[in-house]
Amino acid sequence: MERRLATPNIETRGTAGERRKTRNPEAEPQRGPQHDQLSAFAGSWQAEGSAFQDDAEARMLSDETWEWLPGGFFLTCRFDSRVGDTEHRGFGFLAYDADRGTHTCRMIDNLGYDRLYDLSVNGQVWTFRGSRERATYTFSQDGRAVEIRWEQSANGVDFKPLCELKATRTAGLGPTQH
Numbered sequence: 001m002e003r004r005l006a007t008p009n010i011e012t013r014g015t016a017g018e019r020r021k022t023r024n025p026e027a028e029p030q031r032g033p034q035h036d037q038l039s040a041f042a043g044s045w046q047a048e049g050s051a052f053q054d055d056a057e058a059r060m061l062s063d064e065t066w067e068w069l070p071g072g073f074f075l076t077c078r079f080d081s082r083v084g085d086t087e088h089r090g091f092g093f094l095a096y097d098a099d100r101g102t103h104t105c106r107m108i109d110n111l112g113y114d115r116l117y118d119l120s121v122n123g124q125v126w127t128f129r130g131s132r133e134r135a136t137y138t139f140s141q142d143g144r145a146v147e148i149r150w151e152q153s154a155n156g157v158d159f160k161p162l163c164e165l166k167a168t169r170t171a172g173l174g175p176t177q178h
Helices: 033-040
Strands: 009-013 021-025 043-053 054-070 075-083 085-097 102-109 114-122 126-129 133-139 145-152 159-172
Touching: 033 085, 033 102, 043 145, 054 085, 054 159, 114 133
Parallel strands: none
Antiparallel strands: 009 021, 043 054, 043 159, 054 075, 075 085, 085 102, 102 114, 114 126, 126 133, 133 145, 145 159
């Protein structure tokens, strides 16, 4: 059985300086089916494809591991990629933002980027939307493969291909584990 900590009280001072405790006004997060949708990404993946920059194409290889953070609210990610001769490593997490009613993804990397994306899901297709990048992840029916297409924009309006990958799940297919 999962054990939850009680929402902490906040100590405040009244007008006469007396101490009083009030309940934290933030509602306790509730896990729902939107969190379970994130399990599409859970597991270990190997990807291969091409990256496009400055009218050149480079081979891209990537290993990614997506794991549930205890509690089942967030999926954490660690990726280790090679784009041509460049090493690209980073961390991230997927979440469901109940206040906004959308999934989100935050990714940070060794190149200094900190990206935030809003996600939408339509069947087997997940779409990532950021201010300068967007992506489409199309999962196979059995969830063991995904076709990935990233695009980038210098102005947030005109997009061009960034990379195209095919990934295969190497471990972790199964029910949500948290």
